[in-house]
Amino acid sequence: xxxxxxxxxxxxxxxxxxxxxxxxxxxxxxxxxxxxxxxxxxxxxxxxxxxxxxxxxxxxxxxxxxxxxxxxxxxxxxxxxxxxxxxxxxxxxxxxxxxxxxxxxxxxxxxxxxxxxxxxxxxxxxxxxxxxxxxxxxxxxxxxxxxxxxxxxxxxxxxxxxxxxxxxxxxxxxxxxxxxxxxxxxxxxxxxxxxxxxxxxxxxxxxxxxxxxxxxxxxxxxxxxxxxxxxxxxxxxxxxxxxxxxxxxxxxxxxxxxxxxxxxxxxxxxxxxxxxxxxxxxxxxxxxxxxxxxxxxxxxxxxxxxxxxxxxxxxxxxxxxxxxxxxxxxxxxxxxxxxxxxxxxxxxxxxxxxxxxxxxxxxxxxxxxxxxxxxxxxxxxxxxxxxxxxxxxxxxxxxxxxxxxxxxxxxxxxxxxxxxxxxxxxxxxxxxxxxxxxxxxxxxxxxxxxxxxxxxxxxxxxx
Numbered sequence: 001x002x003x004x005x006x007x008x009x010x011x012x013x014x015x016x017x018x019x020x021x022x023x024x025x026x027x028x029x030x031x032x033x034x035x036x037x038x039x040x041x042x043x044x045x046x047x048x049x050x051x052x053x054x055x056x057x058x059x060x061x062x063x064x065x066x067x068x069x070x071x072x073x074x075x076x077x078x079x080x081x082x083x084x085x086x087x088x089x090x091x092x093x094x095x096x097x098x099x100x101x102x103x104x105x106x107x108x109x110x111x112x113x114x115x116x117x118x119x120x121x122x123x124x125x126x127x128x129x130x131x132x133x134x135x136x137x138x139x140x141x142x143x144x145x146x147x148x149x150x151x152x153x154x155x156x157x158x159x160x161x162x163x164x165x166x167x168x169x170x171x172x173x174x175x176x177x178x179x180x181x182x183x184x185x186x187x188x189x190x191x192x193x194x195x196x197x198x199x200x201x202x203x204x205x206x207x208x209x210x211x212x213x214x215x216x217x218x219x220x221x222x223x224x225x226x227x228x229x230x231x232x233x234x235x236x237x238x239x240x241x242x243x244x245x246x247x248x249x250x251x252x253x254x255x256x257x258x259x260x261x262x263x264x265x266x267x268x269x270x271x272x273x274x275x276x277x278x279x280x281x282x283x284x285x286x287x288x289x290x291x292x293x294x295x296x297x298x299x300x301x302x303x304x305x306x307x308x309x310x311x312x313x314x315x316x317x318x319x320x321x322x323x324x325x326x327x328x329x330x331x332x333x334x335x336x337x338x339x340x341x342x343x344x345x346x347x348x349x350x351x352x353x354x355x356x357x358x359x360x361x362x363x364x365x366x367x368x369x370x371x372x373x374x375x376x377x378x379x380x381x382x383x384x385x386x387x388x389x390x391x392x393x394x395x396x397x398x399x400x401x402x403x404x405x406x407x408x409x410x411x412x413x414x415x416x417x418x419x420x421x422x423x424x425x426x427x428x429x430x431x432x433x434x435x436x437x438x439x440x441x442x443x444x445x446x447x448x449x450x451x452x453x454x455x456x457x458x459x460x461x462x463x
Contacts, residue, residue, distance in 0.1 A: 091292040093179045093279050094118045096202070098195040099152075099159070100125070101185015101214060103132050104264075105271035110135040114276055116283040120173050122198060124162045124190045125151040140173060142166035142194060152189025156227055159193020170201045178292060179282070180207040182239065183271045187216035187224040192231035200238035208296050210305075211235050211242035212274040214267055218248055241302040241394055245270050252329045277309050277390040281344045281376060290344060290376030295392075298340035298374060302394035306335055313386045318345070318355035321389040322362040338367045339395030344376040347387040351379060359389055367393065 095117050097106035103121040110119060110132075121132035122140045126149030129139040141149055143162020152158040163170065174180050180202040184191035195213070203209040213232060216224045236242055247267050254266060281290050299305065310324025325343070326335050335341070343363055345356055356377055364373065372395075380388075 091178045091282055092118070092176055093181075093282065094120060094174060094177045094207075095181045095183060095275050096120045096122060096173065096198055097132070097137075098122045098182060098184040098198050099188055099191025100128060101188070101191055101268070102183045102195070102271070103128060103137075104185070104268045105183050105275075106137050107132055107135050108265070108268045108272045109275060110137060112272065112276075114272070114279070117275070117279055122170070122173070122190075122194065123151075124159060124194070125149070138173075140166065140169055142169070152193060154189045154224075156189055156193035156231060159188075159190040160197060161193070162190070163194035163197035167197065167201060170198055171205065174198075174202040174205045174207060177202065177205065177207040179279075179295075180205075180209050181212055181275050181278075182209065182235075183212045183275065185214045185216070185267070185271075186228035186231045187220060188227075192227050196231065196234040196238055199235055203238055203240070208292075208299060209239045210278065210299060211239040212271055213242065213244055214271060215244060215246045215248075217250075236303070241299045241305040243274050243305050243307050245274070249329055273309055274307055277307055278392060281342065281390065281392075284378055284380075286344070286376045286378035288375065288377040290342060290374055294374045294376075295342055298342050298372060298392065298394055302340060305392060305394040306338070307390070307392045308335075309388065309390050311386055311388050313384075317347075317385070317387040318359040318389075319362060321345075321387045322359040322391075325389045325391040326363060326366050335366055335391065335393040338371055338393035340372045341367050341391065341393050342374045342376075343389060343391040344378060345387065345389050346378040346380045346383060348383045348385060349379060349381055350385060351377070351387065355387060359387070363391060371395075 093116065095106060095109065097103040097120065100123070103123055106119050106121050109117075119137040120140065121129055121137045122142055123129050123132075124141070124143050124147040126141045128151075129141055133139045143152075143158075143165050146158060146162045146165055152162065180199075182195055182199045182202065184195040186192050186195075191213075195211070199209050199211055213235065215228045215232070218225065232242065232244060245267075250263060250266055250270075254263060258266075278295065282292050282295055308325035308328040310321040310326075310328070312318065312320030312322075312324065314320075341363065343360075345351070345359055347355065360375060367373065
């Protein structure tokens with residue numbers, strides 16, 4: 001039900017007959033009529049009329065025109081669609097991989113054919129850029145004077161100088177961009193030094209700028225970790241929001257015998273998931289649509305963000321997917337106290353309203369009561385009986401603890417979450433250990449202690 005005030009609907013046809021419509025619902029109706037009431041009857045809507053099978057007796061549909069108000073806006077007539085003069089401009093999304101890790105992430109995105117996105121690889125190493133170019137990325141070799149195309153040698157200052165030298169070229173890369181992802185593996189020379197400069201240029205150009213970066217493994221050394229932490233601090237000054245993934249978290253989700261090159265490939269894929277998780281929300285039209293303006297409202301000047309992706313199937317697929325998304329072992333903290341949340345649920349043709357409701361309740365129960373929560377739903381037949389949920393949370397106190405952990409709310413022990421299916425994100429190494437019952441503990445409290453923390457709120461509400 002919606003209000004339509006002083007709406008003149010003009011339906012033009014080239015006809016020679018006496019009836020403009022031939023349908024059970026529209027047998028003899030004028031082609032020009034005015035509505036100034038509520039559509040209490042769905043059959044009156046134009047969309048439902050089309051769905052019910054009506055079509056003009058002769059000629060073609062010309063278009064719809066809204067009655068002019070105090071401000072005149074020219075509308076073009078193009079194959080039955082309402083268009084502002086000059087047409088509509090789609091959201092322009094660019095992914096800029098900076099340095100070795102960032103360029104590897106771009107390569108992986110190209111391998112998996114992420115659509116609707118423009119890919120750029122920026123590096124000081126000209127030879128490494130050749131691989132990205134071969135995969136289809138646009139490339140920019142920065143700092144020809146500072147590095148002569150030979151790389152930054154692990155020195156962030158050299159990477160910064162190279163980016164400053166090529167600042168104008170970087171500006172051309174991000175020009176006209178609505179949403180710019182700056183992705184990089186922090187700790188090295190080019191990524192740590194150049195990524196903050198690229199982000200600064202993108203934000204100056206007016207783009208919603210999102211940093212998606214990884215921190216190095218501890219075994220890569222204290223110096224590299226220190227460089228990464230300092231680089232992330234500089235990056236935060238020039239982005240709207242930043243998503244940080246610690247590579248050490250990968251040790252919780254991959255087998256101990258995983259080859260080193262495969263482990264780093266998983267790290268690259270985490271960056272890819274971050275980009276895809278956000279861009280798909282914007283690009284793919286949904287049953288309940290989330291657009292770029294929605295995402296901007298949550299991510300603009302939002303500081304540190306957390307993002308999780310969960311997949312579930314079967315009768316409890318919605319809860320499993322939501323639980324995995326908000327408690328991913330890759331996150332350095334929980335989404336508790338988030339002030340802004342975008343979550344998108346995708347499922348096959350059998351996705352039910354009950355599934356959506358169960359997932360939504362679980363997520364709502366995990367964030368602040370007054371949080372700005374934007375929800376979208378998408379039907380994707382290719383998912384079959386699986387349900388995928390992406391959650392993006394922003395607007396909470398910055399992550400300041402050691403290596404990105406919040407001092408007050410660190411990520412819970414994975415054993416507490418063992419009953420949530422993570423579909424490849426979590427690999428349990430040992431069975432969960434149930435706490436020993438205390439002699440004086442009432443039975444009700446004992447049962448609740450075995451329930452994962454993110455489910456306890458729902459149990460209390462049901463009581």
